[in-house]
Amino acid sequence: MNIFLSADHHHHNPPFEILDGRVVPYAETPQRVAIILAALAEAGFAPPIVASPATIADLAAIHTADYLEYLANGSARWQAAGLSAPVFPSAWPLPGLRLRSDCPQAAAGRYTFDLSAPITAGTFTAACSAAGAALAGAAALLAGNTSAYALCRPPGHHAAAAMAGGYCYLNNAALAADYLARSQTSGDATWALRSPTVAVLDIDYHHGNGTQSIFYERNDVLTVSLHADPAYEYPYYLGYADERGAGAGEGYNLNFPLPAGIDDAGYLKALDQALQAIADYGPRYLVVSAGFDTFAGDPLGGFALITEAYRTIGRSITQLGLPTLIVQEGGYALEALGANVVALLQGVSTA
Ligand code: SP5
Ligand code: ZN
Numbered sequence: 485m486n487i488f489l490s491a492d493h494h495h496h497n498p499p500f501e502i503l504d505g506r507v508v509p510y511a512e513t514p515q516r517v518a519i520i521l522a523a524l525a526e527a528g529f530a531p532p533i534v535a536s537p538a539t540i541a542d543l544a545a546i547h548t549a550d551y552l553e554y555l556a557n558g559s560a561r562w563q564a565a566g567l568s569a570p571v572f573p574s575a576w577p578l579p580g581l582r583l584r585s586d587c588p589q590a591a592a593g594r595y596t597f598d599l600s601a602p603i604t605a606g607t608f609t610a611a612c613s614a615a616g617a618a619l620a621g622a623a624a625l626l627a628g629n630t631s632a633y634a635l636c637r638p639p640g641h642h643a644a645a646a647m648a649g650g651y652c653y654l655n656n657a658a659l660a661a662d663y664l665a666r667s668q669t670s671g672d673a674t675w676a677l678r679s680p681t682v683a684v685l686d687i688d689y690h691h692g693n694g695t696q697s698i699f700y701e702r703n704d705v706l707t708v709s710l711h712a713d714p715a716y717e718y719p720y721y722l723g724y725a726d727e728r729g730a731g732a733g734e735g736y737n738l739n740f741p742l743p744a745g746i747d748d749a750g751y752l753k754a755l756d757q758a759l760q761a762i763a764d765y766g767p768r769y770l771v772v773s774a775g776f777d778t779f780a781g782d783p784l785g786g787f788a789l790i791t792e793a794y795r796t797i798g799r800s801i802t803q804l805g806l807p808t809l810i811v812q813e814g815g816y817a818l819e820a821l822g823a824n825v826v827a828l829l830q831g832v833s834t835a
Contacts, residue, residue: 485833486632487524488620489532492613493517493637495606498570502599511784511816512600512651517637520812523822529829532635538615538659545662546655546698551646554585554595555608555653562588562603570602597649598719601642611638611653618656618811622663625769625807631832632809634660639813641692641773642719650690650719657684657773657811658698664769664809665704679704680768683806685758686710687797688775688813689785691723691739695773701733706765708758709773710751712786713741736765744786748793751778755800763804770806776815776824784816794824798831808832 494514501510521532543552562571565588573592577583585591592603614636621634640657642650661682668679684699686692686709699705714723729737738761740754762770776794777785801808810832815821 485529485829486621486624486629487529487532488535488617488624488632488634489517489521490610490613490617490636491534492537493610496604496610496638497606498602498604501602502572512638512814514637515818516815516821517635519818519822520635520825523826524829526822527826527830533620535613535617535620535634537609537612538619538654542619542659543612543615543654545666546645546658548646550585551595554591555603555611555648558588558591558595559603559605559607562592570604570607572599572602595646595648597647600650601648601653603648607638607653614638614640614656615654615659618660618809619663621809621811622660622771625664625809626667630807631802633829634809634811636812639775640694640811641686641688641775641813642690642694644694644697647694651814652694655694655698657686657692657771657813658695660809660811661699661705661771664771681705681765682769682771683708683762683765683767684771684773685762685801686773686813687755687778688773689777689782689787690718690775690814692773693719693722696722696727696737696739699733700729700737701731703732703736706736706738706762706767708738708740708761710740710742710754710758713743715741716744717786742787745788747788748790748796751787751789751793752796752800755797759800759804767806770801770804770808772801772808772810773813774810774828775813776817776821779815779817779820779824781817781820782815784814791820791823791827794827795831798828799834802832
């Protein structure tokens with residue numbers, strides 16, 4: 485198991501977010517990475533490999549040029565305008581309004597869909613580091629490794645082509661999946677005539693709206709997400725079962741909205757259905773958006789999984805027999821985060 489680290493993650497450390505109308509401490513903290521690293525070392529995993537940051541050219545595979553320019557420079561422009569850091573939107577271009585981005589406040593609403601993705605001076609540096617870790621993990625699969633873990637921070641699955649939100653700025657898992665789908669594999673008759681297909685399995689508590697939207701019209705990347713039903717949980721506006729893909733992508737997006745309080749047994753049953761759909765698709769590679777906010781004690785979650793469930797999840801995923809990249813997403817129960825990540829990775833390693 486190769487482990488790739490976004491070593492520049494600590495440059496991103498926003499002071500607060502606004503959740504359900506309250507100013508609260510930012511849950512997606514640098515401490516999360518320190519906790520995971522300590523647990524991995526304690527469990528005997530090899531030290532992580534520090535990945536090079538993703539370049540603008542790497543990111544442009546998925547994200548728009550105007551959005552990347554905004555992420556890179558929006559914070560400096562905000563501060564130059566005399567606004568107080570970090571960048572938070574206070575107005576959004578809902579339907580009927582114009583998608584302006586020509587002053588710092590308009591840009592913030594144009595490119596951010598909630599109040600959980602403030603942009604600080606170091607945010608873009610950290611996000612490029614996370615994307616680089618995911619891409620390095622994908623490259624490890626192309627080099628023949630059967631599994632890799634990208635310890636990405638900030639996470640990515642809520643980020644779309646031109647939209648930040650939910651602690652996410654660049655979609656690390658989508659970048660990795662797209663990179664794998666565009667790769668050329670030589671010496672393999674089955675795949676010689678076309679690019680390989682990829683499945684993304686999203687097991688974060690929240691729907692992976694960004695990943696879904698990025699691949700919604702593609703049939704070379706199957707997106708499958710298990711998550712709290714958006715009828716009652718964030719991100720509210722996407723993640724329903726009737727979202728099945730569009731155009732060439734019709735039938736290649738699959739959502740499993742789950743009820744509040746679901747336990748290991750219920751969750752693992754839904755996971756088996758998701759894995760069957762992936763097996764039926766027959767991809768060459770698997771990318772897992774791994775969130776641990778499904779844990780019973782998670783402050784942002786509402787499911788009831790225990791630590792051992794992650795070991796079972798790891799084993800079940802591995803039974804697909806695919807080269808698999810695990811990409812770190814959410815997980816905010818700090819006292820259990822290390823054990824939960826270790827359980828998943830041990831499940832993958834020892835299946
Ligand atoms: C990567 C990731 O996990 N992002 C999550 C962002 C969630 N932000 C909004 C959460 C909505 C707050 N609801 C509190 C429910 C407490 N049970
Ligand atoms: Zn989440």
